[in-house]
Amino acid sequence: MKNMYKRVLIKLSGEALAGDKKTGLDNETVHKICSSIKKIYDLGTEIAIVVGGGNFWRGRSSGDMDRTRADHIGMLATVMNSLALADALEQAGCDVRVQTAIAMQQVAEPYIRNRAVRHLQKNRVVIFGCGTGNPFFSTDTAAALRAAEIDAQIILKATMVDGVYDSDPHKNPNAVRYQTISFDEVLAKQLAVMDMTAFSMCRDNKIPVLVFSLEDPDNILRAVKQENIGTLVK
Ligand code: UDP
Numbered sequence: 001m002k003n004m005y006k007r008v009l010i011k012l013s014g015e016a017l018a019g020d021k022k023t024g025l026d027n028e029t030v031h032k033i034c035s036s037i038k039k040i041y042d043l044g045t046e047i048a049i050v051v052g053g054g055n056f057w058r059g060r061s062s063g064d065m066d067r068t069r070a071d072h073i074g075m076l077a078t079v080m081n082s083l084a085l086a087d088a089l090e091q092a093g094c095d096v097r098v099q100t101a102i103a104m105q106q107v108a109e110p111y112i113r114n115r116a117v118r119h120l121q122k123n124r125v126v127i128f129g130c131g132t133g134n135p136f137f138s139t140d141t142a143a144a145l146r147a148a149e150i151d152a153q154i155i156l157k158a159t160m161v162d163g164v165y166d167s168d169p170h171k172n173p174n175a176v177r178y179q180t181i182s183f184d185e186v187l188a189k190q191l192a193v194m195d196m197t198a199f200s201m202c203r204d205n206k207i208p209v210l211v212f213s214l215e216d217p218d219n220i221l222r223a224v225k226q227e228n229i230g231t232l233v234k
Contacts, residue, residue, distance in 0.1 A: 003226045007046040007120060009152035010037070011143040014055035014081055016158055016214050023055055025084050034088035036217035037125070040224045041094045046120040048150055049127045050143040051085060053077030059135065071135030075102060078139060082108070082129035095124040101133030101142070113149050120150065140194040144201035155202065155209045156223045157194070162213035163231035164191055180232040193233055208234040 016033065019026030041047060059071035079100055086096045097119050098108035108129060109115070119126045131142040140157075147155050161169065162177065164186070169175040183203040186193050193199060193211060202209055212219050212230025222229045 004043065005045060005153050005224050005226065007048075007150070007152050008040075008224060009048045009050060009143055009147040009150070009155050010220065011140060011155055011157045012049060012051045012081075012085075012214070013139075013159060014052035014077065015160065017051070017081055017084065018055040025055065025081070030084055030088045031091070032217045033214065033220075034085065034092045034094075036220045037089060038092040038094055039218070039221045041089075041123070041125060043224065044123065045224050046123065047125045048116070048120060048146060048152060049082075049085065049125065050131070050139055050146055051078055051081040051127065051129070052139040053081060053131075056080060068135040071137075075130040075133070075135075078131055079104070079107065079129040082127045086127055089125055089127075095122075096127065097124050098127045098129055101128065101130035116146075117150055126150075138195050138198060140198035141201060144194075144198045144205070144207060147207050148201065148205045152207070155207055156220065157209055157211045158214040158220065159211060160213065160215075161211075162215070162229070163211050164193055164233065166191075178231045179228065180234060183233060186233060202233075208232060 017025050017030050019029035053074050056077035057074050059074040062070035082098045086098050089096045099111040100108045101111045103110045116126045128146050131139045143155050164178050165175040167175045210223055210230050210232050212223055219229055
């Protein structure tokens with residue numbers, strides 16, 4: 001099929017895995033997302049995934065705890081999500097490897113870029129756990145970093161909103177969604193797409209980001225087929 005992305009990096013927020021429960025893991029939601037990922041797997045798309053941890057923990061909202069320690073907990077949360085995704089993807093029939101930025105070799109492979117690329121070439125889904133492996137960063141930044149390292153064509157940022165709006169659609173009923181927008185325009189209009197570290201990595205390395213909603217998990221399929229959904233930042 002022409003116009004289909006060949007190698008993508010999917011960024012899933014932790015929250016996306018919690019379903020209506022808002023925290024923790026909702027089994028049914030995880031399976032729904034994974035069965036959509038299986039559809040693009042069957043098309044031969046090379047799939048890397050970075051998953052957040054916000055459904056369990058966010059370092060920056062951890063009260064008076066030392067930030068570095070709080071972020072260590074946050075990174076461990078991403079590993080729980082990575083393992084849950086790996087399990088559901090395997091049940092759906094995908095070949096999967098989890099690689100973590102902090103070594104925990106009894107649980108997952110350590111992150112090795114060339115090895116990750118080799119897995120992708122062999123049509124294995126690669127899930128990157130532990131974000132960047134460093135405190136004070138986000139999993140959005142990890143997504144930008146890994147996308148650059150593995151030469152992903154695009155970051156598919158699956159969120160709870162269906163794109164980037166000119167104002168907050170929850171507050172303004174007349175808010176308008178952009179179909180495409182440039183990195184410079186996002187900056188000039190101070191729109192919230194991702195944190196600045198992640199954003200500037202994408203901009204500097206010319207990695208387009210498609211922001212779309214996971215409310216319908218088949219949007220992942222539409223995104224890979226380059227159908228007109230969400231907002232493309234490029
Ligand atoms: N985190 C970190 N370094 C990273 C990525 C994540 O320290 O490179 C920690 C941080 O505490 C963060 C938590 O992991 O709050 C969960 O990640 P994030 O908030 O990005 O998850 P999401 O909001 O996407 O669910």
